[in-house]
Amino acid sequence: MAAAPLSRTFSPKSSESSFSSHSQERMEQNYRESAAGFGPPPAESASNAANGDVVVCQSRSHRETTAQPNTSGNNYGESTRVGARDNKSADSGIASAGVARCFVLTxxxxxxxxxxxGLATLLLLFLAFVVFGMLYSSIRYGGNCTGTNGTSGGTVKPREPCVTPFSTILGVFNGVFGYSNCNDSYVSTELGYINLTVLELNNETGQVTYISKQFYTGLAWQCVEYARRYWMQSGTPQPAYFESVPGAADIWNLTFVRLLSNTSMKLPLHRFRNGDPVTSNLQVPAVGDIIIYPVQDGGFPYGHVAVIASVEISTHGAIYVAEQNWANAVWPSAYHNYSRRIPLYYEMLTSTITLDDPKGKIIGWMRYG
Structure with missing residues (x-):
């Protein structure tokens, strides 16, 4: 008698377990492939399934449909995570670029x-530039009679009230007007120029003709600007000018001036130190000379310069000066032809002349020729 064939039976539990294991492996493989950059992770076609139902997920990498029972709640959680990841990567182009950049940086x-x-260095350089600008501004614009090397035009608003409005005529000496600088701490960025008629030699014809030329005088209306402009308009023996300086005190270190009629020609500058013995009349202060103040406390961060308008030589004499940016007040009446008076003492025994300004020390006086 032939043996009856064995009937094949399938345990629902084992079949379900095998099918679940196969589906789980398939989902993990899809998840690994999508994370490796082969495409977005699979999206679930049905969510929030009831416990025990089958969740269908389509694999985008293989275009297959896999079924997975949801028996313990763990599969539901895994499906939710995969679906959430798929939603997060909806715009795959932007997301992939962002992930790539983040990956490179980290x-x-x-x-x-x-x-x-690099960013830290740029930040430090920027902060250093800001601090330097603040310090430079406090020094550059903190006192009177600053340098005359400005290269920009225009005006800025004064930080303090003006003694007299900026550019007000304070007085005039020997045809050269003095203007208000508002106050002695204000520094304008306006540049001063004058048009002067000068003689010019034509090298081809040998003839001398009069022409009009424009000359730079300095920052308006600093003390250096007035001294330079005075020598340009009324200097003797010929109109001339001294070159740009950082401050008024630096004029003392110059050695020559240039003639307006021929800027290539120079004349020497002569210095006479205040309080030194005077051996000839040529060393006595004279009209048209300039007096120089050094850098010192009391409102002289750049020194000061003024033009001698009149001289009284005696044991208790005086000089009268014309200047800009000293007090910025209108010059005394009745003629408004000088700014102030400075005591002069002549000592006969030692033949010394001393200019004794109670407001500040004077280095000496200068002239050219």
Whole structure:
């Protein structure tokens, strides 16, 4: 008698377990492939399924449909995570670029360090530039009679009230007007120029003709600007000018002036120190000379310069000066032809002349020729 064939039976539990294991492996493989950059992770076609139902997920990498029972709640959680990841990566182009950049910055220490220290260096340089600008401004615009090397035009608003409005005529000496600088701490960026008629030699014809030329005088209306402009308009023996200086005190270190009629020609500058013995009349202060104040406390961060308008030589004499940016007040009446009076003492025994300004020390006086 032939043996009856064995009937094949399938345990629902084992079949379900095998099918679940196969589906789980399939989902994990799809998840790994999508994370590796082969495409977005699979999207679920049905969510929030009841416990024990089958959740269908389509694999985008293989275009297959896999079924997975939801028996313990763990599969539901895994499906939810996969679906959420798929929703997060909806715009795959932008997301992939962002992930790539983040990956490069976090996984390349050298590049990350270069970017970090580069940005830190730029920030420090910017802060240093700001601090330097603040310090420079406080020094550059903190006193009277500053340098005359400005290259920009225009005006800025004064930080303090003006003694007299900016550019007000204070007085005039020997045809040269003095103007108000508002106050002695204000520095304008306006540049001064004058048109002067000068003689010019034509090298081809040998004839001398009069022409009009424009000359730079300095920052308006600093003390240096007035002294330079005075020598340009009324200097003797010929109109001339001294070159640009950082401040009024630096004029003392100059050695020559240039003639307006021929800027290539120079005349020497002569210095006479205040309080030194006078051996000839040529060393006595004279009209048209300039007096120089050094850098010192009391409102002289750049020194000061003024033009001698009149001289009284005696044991208790005086000089009268014309200037800009000293007190910025209208010059005394009745003629408004000088700014102030400075005591002069002549000592006969030692033949010394001393200019004794109670407001500040004077280095000496200068002239050219």
């Amino acid at each position: 996984h390349d220490p050298l590049l990350y360090g270069i970017l970090k220290w």
